[in-house]
Amino acid sequence: xxxxxxxxxxxIVPGVSPVRISVTKALVIAVITSTPVVxxxxxxxxxxxxKIKLCPLC
Amino acid sequence: MIxxxxxxxxxxxxxxxxYDSFGNQLWRSDYVRGRFAPxxxxxxxLTRYLDSIPITPVTSVWLxxxxxxxxxxxxxxxxxxxxxxxEFGGIFIGKGSANQKLGLFTVKTDQxxxxxxxxxxxxxxxxxxxxxxxxxxNFNSASxxxxxxxxxxxxxxxNWTGNTTGLGITALDCFRWVHNDSxxxxxxxxxxxxxxxxxxxxYIGVPILACNAAGTTNTTDSGxxxxxxxxxxxxxxxxxxxxxxxxxxGNLTSAPAGNYNxxxxxxxxxxxxxxxxxGTLKIGIDSGGTxxxxxRVLTTVLTSYVRLMATNPITSGFFTIAELNxxxxxxxxxx
Numbered sequence: 001x002x003x004x005x006x007x008x009x010x011x012i013v014p015g016v017s018p019v020r021i022s023v024t025k026a027l028v029i030a031v032i033t034s035t036p037v038v039x040x041x042x043x044x045x046x047x048x049x050x051k052i053k054l055c056p057l058c
Numbered sequence: 059m060i061x062x063x064x065x066x067x068x069x070x071x072x073x074x075x076x077y078d079s080f081g082n083q084l085w086r087s088d089y090v091r092g093r094f095a096p097x098x099x100x101x102x103x104l105t106r107y108l109d110s111i112p113i114t115p116v117t118s119v120w121l122x123x124x125x126x127x128x129x130x131x132x133x134x135x136x137x138x139x140x141x142x143x144x145e146f147g148g149i150f151i152g153k154g155s156a157n158q159k160l161g162l163f164t165v166k167t168d169q170x171x172x173x174x175x176x177x178x179x180x181x182x183x184x185x186x187x188x189x190x191x192x193x194x195x196n197f198n199s200a201s202x203x204x205x206x207x208x209x210x211x212x213x214x215x216x217n218w219t220g221n222t223t224g225l226g227i228t229a230l231d232c233f234r235w236v237h238n239d240s241x242x243x244x245x246x247x248x249x250x251x252x253x254x255x256x257x258x259x260x261y262i263g264v265p266i267l268a269c270n271a272a273g274t275t276n277t278t279d280s281g282x283x284x285x286x287x288x289x290x291x292x293x294x295x296x297x298x299x300x301x302x303x304x305x306x307x308g309n310l311t312s313a314p315a316g317n318y319n320x321x322x323x324x325x326x327x328x329x330x331x332x333x334x335x336x337g338t339l340k341i342g343i344d345s346g347g348t349x350x351x352x353x354r355v356l357t358t359v360l361t362s363y364v365r366l367m368a369t370n371p372i373t374s375g376f377f378t379i380a381e382l383n384x385x386x387x388x389x390x391x392x393x
Binding site: 029030032 | 252260261262263264265266267268269279281285286287288291292293294295296297298299300306308310313314318319320321322323324325326327328329330331332333334335336337339341343356360377382385387389391
């Protein structure tokens with residue numbers, strides 16, 4: 001009987017161990033911005049990004 | 059909420075990752091290592107190429123990405139926001155009545171595609187790398203507002219208010235790229251995807267930092283940084299952790315040159331557990347010699363696990379460029 005791996009519910013992965021954690025890929029992603037990033041506290045009424053920067057509560 | 063998405067590895071539904079051609083033409087190779095590319099011609103319009111990893115469903119959201127397309131077919135959707143649980147449906151931009159005219163579409167779950175508006179001009183240029191930012195406000199209402207900005211302009215190219223009820227979906231939880239025929243499908247690309255609850259136009263981009271050398275510690279049973287840093291997904295080589303408390307650290311490629319601020323850093327690890335043995339993976343960073351990992355409970359199916367950090371958990375401040383450049387990827391097994 002052949003198995004169509006494209007339709008398998010559980011991927012068939014050569015080498016994945018039944019007794020170990022396997023990590024097959026990992027990386028780090030950053031999001032960068034030209035403008036200063038600022039904290040915005042949840043109680044602050046300001047919602048506009050420019051106002052946030054000026055808001056004394058933040 | 060902010061979910062920077064780029065070269066992902068589990069939700070390519072049709073198409074593939076390319077990295078060996080058109081760098082800094084169809085995609086910014088100073089930032090990312092590759093691009094999603096569609097399959098060959100002939101698919102039905104609206105066929106899914108790619109869904110980003112779902113976020114908590116929302117009705118208001120900003121979407122940002124870089125996009126390149128040669129030619130294309132008028133009056134069809136290309137990319138937008140969708141409901142990951144449905145094969146069809148959502149809000150999309152695409153080709154209007156001409157292939158350089160930006161159009162806005164609603165799509166129902168029964169595949170009914172309606173062009174609700176298009177730009178007056180023809181600024182949705184082909185054969186050039188475009189920056190797209192789209193703001194959706196109050197989806198699933200009679201007065202949804204959608205603005206589409208090209209190339210970080212202050213004035214939207216499309217500013218439409220109308221009814222988005224009755225599409226068969228009531229919230230949006232993923233970026234989606236769908237089929238629109240092109241003379242050269244290989245010359246299409248989407249990269250540097252961001253979903254956010256604030257204005258994405260201020261974001262410069264989404265750099266990828268991949269392991270390029272061994273880090274400080276590696277006490278895993280087997281595997282090295284070379285087993286997890288491939289561009290095109292390869293599940294046949296891997297790190298393996300047989301006991302709790304084993305650590306892997308990997309040095310990372312540098313952040314892009316320039317002077318900028320870091321809005322967020324995300325760690326992604328594609329992992330699974332065995333039927334026995336450790337079942338939790340701490341994922342995080344080594345920043346300045348201090349490790350910080352957050353537990354993710356694994357299943358026996360390989361899945362991408364994500365940790366988004368708006369600030370550096372070790373300093374409690376925003377990540378600096380220097381911190382980014384000195385960062386190590388950190389993984390640790392736990393029971």
